[in-house]
Amino acid sequence: MCDTFKRAGIREEDKPRVAASVKITVCDQMGRGVIFRIKRVALLSKLQHAYACTVGQDEASLKFLYDGQRIRDGDTPEGLQMSDDDVIDVALEHVGG
Amino acid sequence: MNKRNTIVDDVRAILATVPWAGLVRGFDNGEPLHQLATYATRRWFSDVHENQLLDLLRLAVGRHPEGRRTEVENIAFWKFLVNGYQKRAEGTYQEARHFLRPRGVGEALERGIWDQVGFIVNLHNTHWVSICVDFPKSKIFYGDSMPGSSADPYIVEVLNWWISCHSEHAFTWEMMDITYQNDVVSCGLLSWNGLAHHLLPNEFPLIPASEVQDARLRLLVEIMNRHLDHVSNQKHCV
Numbered sequence: 001m002c003d004t005f006k007r008a009g010i011r012e013e014d015k016p017r018v019a020a021s022v023k024i025t026v027c028d029q030m031g032r033g034v035i036f037r038i039k040r041v042a043l044l045s046k047l048q049h050a051y052a053c054t055v056g057q058d059e060a061s062l063k064f065l066y067d068g069q070r071i072r073d074g075d076t077p078e079g080l081q082m083s084d085d086d087v088i089d090v091a092l093e094h095v096g097g
Numbered sequence: 098m099n100k101r102n103t104i105v106d107d108v109r110a111i112l113a114t115v116p117w118a119g120l121v122r123g124f125d126n127g128e129p130l131h132q133l134a135t136y137a138t139r140r141w142f143s144d145v146h147e148n149q150l151l152d153l154l155r156l157a158v159g160r161h162p163e164g165r166r167t168e169v170e171n172i173a174f175w176k177f178l179v180n181g182y183q184k185r186a187e188g189t190y191q192e193a194r195h196f197l198r199p200r201g202v203g204e205a206l207e208r209g210i211w212d213q214v215g216f217i218v219n220l221h222n223t224h225w226v227s228i229c230v231d232f233p234k235s236k237i238f239y240g241d242s243m244p245g246s247s248a249d250p251y252i253v254e255v256l257n258w259w260i261s262c263h264s265e266h267a268f269t270w271e272m273m274d275i276t277y278q279n280d281v282v283s284c285g286l287l288s289w290n291g292l293a294h295h296l297l298p299n300e301f302p303l304i305p306a307s308e309v310q311d312a313r314l315r316l317l318v319e320i321m322n323r324h325l326d327h328v329s330n331q332k333h334c335v
Contacts, residue, residue, distance in 0.1 A: 029176065031183055063144070068173035068198050070126040087195045089176060094219040097141035097282040 019084070022077045026051045026064070026088045033087070040078040044071050044088075051090065065089045104314045108137060111321045121320070122327035124152045125171065130324075136317035139310075142285025144172040147217050147225060149320055150289040154215075158296055167296055168202060170216040181262075182255040190262060203263035206232040215292045220249055225284045227273060227292035230256070235266045240273035240291035242284045247272075276303045283309045286316075 022040055024047065025033040034054055038047050044064070048071070052059035064071045066080055066088050077086075120127035128145045135146055142150075148171045158164035177199040181190035190196045205211045215229040226249070227240035237256060239248045248270050260268050275291030278284055286309055293301035304312045 027180075029179075031180070065173050065176075068171060068177065070128075072127060083194075089173070089180075091144075091176065093143050093145070094172070094222050095141040095143045096219055096223050096225040096284050097280075 022082050022086065023084050024077065024082065024086055024088055026090050028055075028090050029092075038077060040082075041076055043073075044075045044077065044080075045073055047088075061092060063091050063093060065091065101311060104311055104318070107318050108314050111318055111325075115321055115325065121149070121324050123323040124149050124320075133317060133320060136313045136320070139280075139282045141282060142225065144219065147219075147285060147289065148172050150286075150316065151217065153316075153319060153323075154289070154293050154296070154301075157293070157300060161297055161300065164297065166210075166212040168205070168211050168214045169292075169296070170202065170214055172217060172219070174199065174202070174214075174216045175218045178255050178259050182258050185258060199259070203259065206230070207263040209233075213296075215296055217288055217292065218252060220252075225288040226252070227275070227288040227295075228252070228256070229273065229292060229295050230260065230268075232264065235264075235268045237268050237270050238273040238295055239270060240275040240288055240295065242275055242278040242287035242291065244277040274303065276306050278309075279306045280309070286312060 020039060021037050023035060023037050025035050026047070027033045034051060036047050036050060038044070048062070048064050049059055051064075052062060066075075066082070066086070071080075071088065115130065117131050119130055121130055121133065126145070126148055128149070132143075132145050135142065151169055151171050155169040158167050158169055177196060181196050181199060184190065190200065202211070202214055206214060209232075212233050213229055213231040215227065217225055217227050219225055224241075224243070226242075229238040229240075230236075231238065237248075237260075239252075241248075253270065257268070273291050273295050275294075276287050278287055283306070287304065287306075290301065290304045290312070294303050
């Protein structure tokens with residue numbers, strides 16, 4: 001990659017940069033948000049754990065959704081192609097009868 | 098052997114083949130397998146079960162020639178609409194990436210790519226109701242298994258706002274054909290059944306209130322079979 005830029009005559013400061021981390025807001029059903037910065041390759045389960053600790057809830061009772069889909073154990077911001085200021089929704093399980 | 102014994106035997110047979118550790122395969126959300134036990138009880142359905150049922154319905158609709166212009170959304174869809182409604186003064190719905198999904202559905206309906214969208218809504222963490230928004234007919238069908246009920250005012254407010262973002266027409270509200278529950282546990286099943294019947298009446302007849310327990314067991318077998326199909330497919334891939 002470096003050679004490619006050199007050959008193309010692109011200076012170091014002009015190279016496109018992919019941030020190593022992303023800023024993500026975890027937003028609850030009341031619209032309250034908690035902002036986290038997380039490495040793009042880190043597991044989102046770390047963020048989920050940190051959120052549960054921050055709000056004092058049992059992690060197992062919370063559901064974390066990105067674009068309406070549940071976040072799975074092995075998901076990372078990179079894997080989900082997340083970008084800065086993206087929002088993860090968090091919800092308690094709902095029931096009805 | 099009567100019909101009831103047959104379905105109970107089917108459940109017993111399938112329970113004997115499924116390990117209760119791990120996640121359910123073949124559905125959008127890989128939920129823990131033990132959550133499926135709820136289908137064989139009289140416990141309330143949670144969003145886990147509603148999403149699984151909506152996944153089954155989406156598959157059925159997708160396979161059906163008449164279903165090509167219908168979208169079935171999961172439980173999160175309503176949360177997006179509520180969120181957009183709450184932030185309507187800031188205009189974030191029209192701009193923010195967060196609302197890409199509901200905006201995409203709205204635009205597909207607006208452009209006539211889809212005719213209708215169906216989904217299920219939880220009310221006050223105690224009750225499930227179903228909704229189908231039909232753009233060509235300019236109608237919103239509302240399914241509530243509680244006899245004598247009418248559309249929840251907050252749902253009316255939020256949906257009217259969302260529709261106004263994508264259509265200039267005035268939509269009218271109509272009650273969906275649905276089985277009324279005669280217990281305090283079946284709204285999750287009957288709201289889904291009402292929506293399924295509304296979208297594909299021949300494939301999904303209305304479940305009589307007296308047969309809700311059998312229907313729960315039949316759905317358990319269907320979900321387990323789908324799970325087993327996916328587990329065995331995965332093994333072949335390896």
